[in-house]
Amino acid sequence: MSVARFKDLCVDVASPSEMAAFWGRTIGLTAPADNPNVLVGDAPEKTIWMCKVPEPKTVKNRVHLDVIAGDIADLERxxxxxxxxxxxAQQWTVLTDPEGGEFCGFVRETVPAYRLMELIVDSADPEAQARWWANVVGGDFSSRPGRPYYWLENVLGLPFRYWVFNPVPEPKTVKNRVHWDVTAPALQPVLDAGATLLRPKDDEIGWHICADPEGNEFCVFLPPTEDSP
Known part of the structure; x- marks a missing residue:
């Protein structure tokens, strides 16, 4: 039984409004007139926050988005x-956004209005990571014989089809510039599942910052009455 539900995505950026405009065009989301730093769609889980941070991008993103495109030239423009x-051998194009963040474009004949296809997480042990997150948010754990990656699908609320955990040799060294948020009835079951509490909710932030077993940061939002683990 899952202990949390996917809430939304967050992207660390230097220029929130500019990056919101880019990702809005790329994925098919819009920024509200009163907040140009967030993207919204026809479901709350499609929300993507552009979070301004002072630190520049220094290493390859350990978490990235895969998007559908009719033409890679459209993404370049x-x-x-x-x-x-x-x-x-590689049936996708690796691109970078205007601030250097990697993402992959998959050309398809039919392009939907909402074009976020999957979320990719680099992992030292992708099978263990996929199974851990399946335990936390539910969904179906999947794999393919002879392939080194594992994925989740049919996750309640997930605003893309696949959540993929892909093997890489390099360890995680810096805070991820792309992360996800979850909602949960209580924090303790998330911690009991194996998450690490990095920063509890306080007067500055209204959520708990946690990390999964490989150190990927994610935020846990609790009901207003649930203020402690």
Whole structure:
């Protein structure tokens, strides 16, 4: 039984309004007139917050988005830069957003209005990570024989089809610039599942900052009456 539910995504950026404009065009979301630093769609879980941070991007993003596109040139015109083009062996294009954050573009004949396809998390042990998050948020744990990655699908509230955990050799070294938030009835079950509390809710923030077993940061939002673990 799951102990939390996916809430939304957050992206650390230097220029929130500019990055919101880029990702809005890329994914198919809009920024409200009274808040140009957040993107919203037709469901609350499609919300993406652009969070201004002082530190620059220094290493490859350990968490990135995969998006659907009709033409990679459309993404370039929108402000993306090709980092690695599609090949026979790699059937997607690796790009960077205007601030250097990596993401992948998948060309499809049919392009939906909402184009976020999946969330990719680099992992030292992708099977363990996928199973851990399946325990936390539910959904179906999936794999494919002979393939090194694992994924979740049919996760309640997940605003994209797949949540993929992909093996990489390099360890996590800095705070992720892309993270997700969850809601939970209480914090303690999330901690009992194996999360680490990095920063509790206080007078400055209204949520608890946690990390999963490989150190990926995520925020836990509790009901207003639940103020402690």
């Amino acid at each position: 929108s402000g993306a830069t090709i980092q690695s083009p599609e090949t026979e």
